[in-house]
């Protein structure tokens with residue numbers, strides 16, 4: 387699951403407030419799923435606003451190419467056509483380097499009757515099991531077995547089913563949604579995830595010819611169809627990139643406009659920004675974020691959409707190191723998403739972790755030993771240090787720490803950030819940060 391380490395790093399001289407305009411890329415957590423869904427048809431599908439430089443997208447296209455897809459990459463566009471699938475076995479190394487591979491179960495079973503997909507491992511943010519994916523696919527009539535390295539999915543046509551998820555998992559919802567498009571009859575996914583990236587996937591599938599309803603109580607209802615067609619779609623802008631840059635701007639006491647940031651997808655984030663005493667302004671083509679006065683502490687709890695997203699908590703934690711008082715973050719989505727805190731302490735951050743559920747209701751990790759609550763004391767004057775990135779979102783938060791710290795920081799592990807952010811150093815430089823990428 388972890389990207390191969392190399393020694394590409396960022397050198398940052400902190401202290402410059404971020405100012406200017408940047409544009410967010412298309413959402414990686416949508417684009418990669420849309421590519422998978424395109425394998426449900428033999429026709430050509432075209433994506434605009436595709437984040438083609440992001441590593442996770444490149445791995446996804448590599449996997450599809452090996453399966454038989456013909457892919458044309460342009461400037462922000464991606465065309466994919468999968469007339470034939472040569473084999474349904476996903477390469478182990480590629481499959482293990484992304485969580486997208488498991489979503490190919492449905493398209494491959496539909497096209498070939500069989501799929502062999504590497505068994506995904508955990509990663510630094512948690513064990514990340516796929517039990518809900520497997521249970522869902524089994525309910526649709528898929529026979530699932532395992533060999534030493536791969537899950538083997540087999541079926542001669544799927545049948546609609548009632549599937550209630552124990553937790554509104556994004557990946558399990560997507561997997562069942564994609565697999566059930568051709569299932570005979572009706573599939574109901576209860577307690578489904580309804581993240582904006584899932585709605586984007588539903589919109590694309592609708593354009594392809596699917597019949598999918600969303601009801602207000604986390605239910606997604608899919609009426610099986612016989613055929614899907616090619617479609618053209620604009621990938622939604624990346625709300626996680628928008629939230630990450632917003633935190634960076636405010637923590638640096640700056641003022642930036644984030645083009646393509648979408649208010650609808652950031653409602654909870656925007657409320658939180660205002661509660662801590664920072665400001666935003668929705669403008670014609672995006673959202674302006676700016677520092678206004680001393681930041682106030684806050685207690686937040688991460689949650690599934692429409693809650694405060696788990697991918698926002700790391701950049702937000704850096705912001706909280708600059709607030710005047712004690713803040714609390716209760717992480718309820720992943721059990722190990724505070725692995726990045728130790729390194730930040732080297733820079734002077736005052737953060738303590740607890741295995742209790744602080745600042746909210748008990749979550750599903752309440753009786754575990756996982757350190758999933760953080761108490762952050764601010765304001766801290768951060769100072770430059772050499773630190774190692776453990777994962778994607780933590781990596782972005784280290785860049786923010788470097789940008790607001792006094793002196794030079796060396797941030798090792800650019801490869802993690804490149805998985806999910808395009809041209810990150812260039813974007814930060816355009817906002818006035820003193821940041822260099824060293825190979």
Ligand code: EPZ
Nearest residue numbers: 415514515516517518519555556557558696697719720778
């Ligand atoms: C997606 O991961 C995103 N990744 C994550 O972003 C994001 O943090 C997450 O959704 C939550 O919004 C992609 O879209 C590629 P989940 P996913 O299934 O689908 C447990 C990033 O940095 N679970 O909603 O893997 C799981 O262990 C990444 O861009 C089960 O127990 O997330 C976790 O605790 C990181 N069994 C929780 O549910 C299952 O079968 C949420 O996982 C599936 C999940």
